[in-house]
Amino acid sequence: MAVESPAPSVDQLANAIRAKRDRRLAASDRYRxxxxxxxxxxxxxxxxxxxQALRNVPEQEGFPWSGANDPAVPWPAEPVGEQG
Known part of the structure; x- marks a missing residue:
């Protein structure tokens, strides 16, 4: 008999989004x-x-949605062809 894991808490969902946001910020550090x-x-x-849009993600309506992989998370698009 399989036991289902409990749903993640709001804090866990928020932490997952912030962690993904922080990884995206770190990946773009050189451009600043x-x-x-x-x-x-x-x-x-x-x-x-x-x-700035990445830093604003936790301030958006609906935060923390259903976690970092929820399609409703308004992740900003990385600038294309703007690397220099």
């Missing part, structure tokens, strides 16, 4: 450095905006 060779100022601003 003042000496990163962005193609132009628009590219630099796109990365700064992306990072």
């Amino acid at each position: 450095l003042p000496d990163y060779p962005h193609a132009d100022e628009a590219a630099r601003q796109a990365w700064l905006g992306y990072r």
Whole structure:
């Protein structure tokens, strides 16, 4: 007889989203450095905006949804072709 695991708590869901957000921030750290060779100022601003949007995820309505993999989480799109 299989025993079902209890549903994650709100704190566990929130922590999972923050952890995924933190990984995305860490992966984009280099693009915020003042000496990163962005193609132009628009590219630099796109990365700064992306990072701010990541920091704002926990402030969005519905947080923490059903966890980090819920399609309702408003993950911002990483700037495309803006690496510099």
